[in-house]
Amino acid sequence: MSYASEVLAKLTQKKYLTFSLKEDMASLSVFIKDIGKVIAIDNLSSSTFDLMIFVFRLGLLNFYSNYGNVKLPLFLDDFFVHFDDERLTLVLFLLEEISKKHQVFLCTCCKREKELMDKLSISYNLVNL
Numbered sequence: 001m002s003y004a005s006e007v008l009a010k011l012t013q014k015k016y017l018t019f020s021l022k023e024d025m026a027s028l029s030v031f032i033k034d035i036g037k038v039i040a041i042d043n044l045s046s047s048t049f050d051l052m053i054f055v056f057r058l059g060l061l062n063f064y065s066n067y068g069n070v071k072l073p074l075f076l077d078d079f080f081v082h083f084d085d086e087r088l089t090l091v092l093f094l095l096e097e098i099s100k101k102h103q104v105f106l107c108t109c110c111k112r113e114k115e116l117m118d119k120l121s122i123s124y125n126l127v128n129l
Contacts, residue, residue, distance in 0.1 A: 003058070003059050003062040003063075004019045004055045004056060004058060004059030004062075005017065005018050005019045007055050007058055007059075007094065008030070008051075008052070008055045010090070010094075011051065011055070011087065011090050011091065011094065012051070014033060015032065015033055015034060016030045016031070016032055016033070016048075016052075017030075017031045017032075017033050018030065018031040018038075019052065019055055019056070019059070020038075021056075027040050027041075027042070028040070028041045028052060028053075028056060029041060030044075030052060041053075045082075046082045047082035047083055047084070047087065050079065050080070050082050050083070051083070051087065054076075054079060054091070057074070058074075058094075058098070061074055061098075061102060065101065065102070071101065071102055072102065073102060073103040073104070073105060074095075074098060074102050074103070074104045074105065075105045075107070076104070076105065076106050076107065077107040077108075078107065078108050078109060078110070079106075080108075080113065081108075081110070085112075085116065088112070088113070088116060089116060089120065092113070092116055092117055092120060092122055093120070093122070095122075096122045096123075106124075114126065
């Protein structure tokens, strides 16, 4: 989970530091620097919970890429609806980096992601249905 923890620290300006999966694989938890405790992610706000799931998925993507030698695509369907613009901006820059190695599908019914990518000069291919 070191990659996931690195991404988490980066996306949260080091507020959340260590991301972990219990040995029984039944729950995910995170170390919160401000309070000095490990908290189960289901006790966090909606946007922070969504961020944790996103980071977990990136950890899996990284694992399969590095150890399974498989370049899986990343599918995200309205995944960032609870994110504020600041957090979404950080995530979009991260997705731009990830897209250099993986195909990224960002599906959304909102215009916010497109508008931010345009503003930030992040390249993408748009498919309207």
